[in-house]
Amino acid sequence: MSDIDLFEHRLRTTARGVHLFMLADEVRVDPTDRRGQSLSGNGNLRTLGGEMRELRDDLRRLEDGWLPDEDDLAGAPRLDNWGIAFRDGERLWRILGDPHDAARDLPGVEDGQTLCTMQVLAVDDRFSWARDRRGFYILGEPQT
Numbered sequence: 001m002s003d004i005d006l007f008e009h010r011l012r013t014t015a016r017g018v019h020l021f022m023l024a025d026e027v028r029v030d031p032t033d034r035r036g037q038s039l040s041g042n043g044n045l046r047t048l049g050g051e052m053r054e055l056r057d058d059l060r061r062l063e064d065g066w067l068p069d070e071d072d073l074a075g076a077p078r079l080d081n082w083g084i085a086f087r088d089g090e091r092l093w094r095i096l097g098d099p100h101d102a103a104r105d106l107p108g109v110e111d112g113q114t115l116c117t118m119q120v121l122a123v124d125d126r127f128s129w130a131r132d133r134r135g136f137y138i139l140g141e142p143q144t
Helices: 048-063
Strands: 018-020 078-087 090-100 122-124 129-131 136-139
Touching (some): 018 048, 048 129, 090 136
Antiparallel strands (some): 078 090, 122 129
């Protein structure tokens, strides 16, 4: 799987093989922003400010060489039969897949439905996990 080029224009690949498409310094978290107190709109019951702080912290840790382990990924939905999302022939920075255990973190998404991630911001070189703004996904078997 490591020969798959999900997306072009990586910003950085860490020494541990994590491809980053956004860096922690790019995540805007304004502690005085009143919108930070409202729900993010991603169905995960987190505030926008909380979601952005969590994203920034995860990206910072990934940049520093951290890799999520089984405990970190325990609540992540698994995507099988996954591939890259396209629109009008253009590759999007998103992954489509068949979710399993999605209801834990993504209310309104049921097993058996196709799920499209938000913009992928990090993925490991073995394509075993990906991170978008909402959180982590476990990547199972890709499309054949």
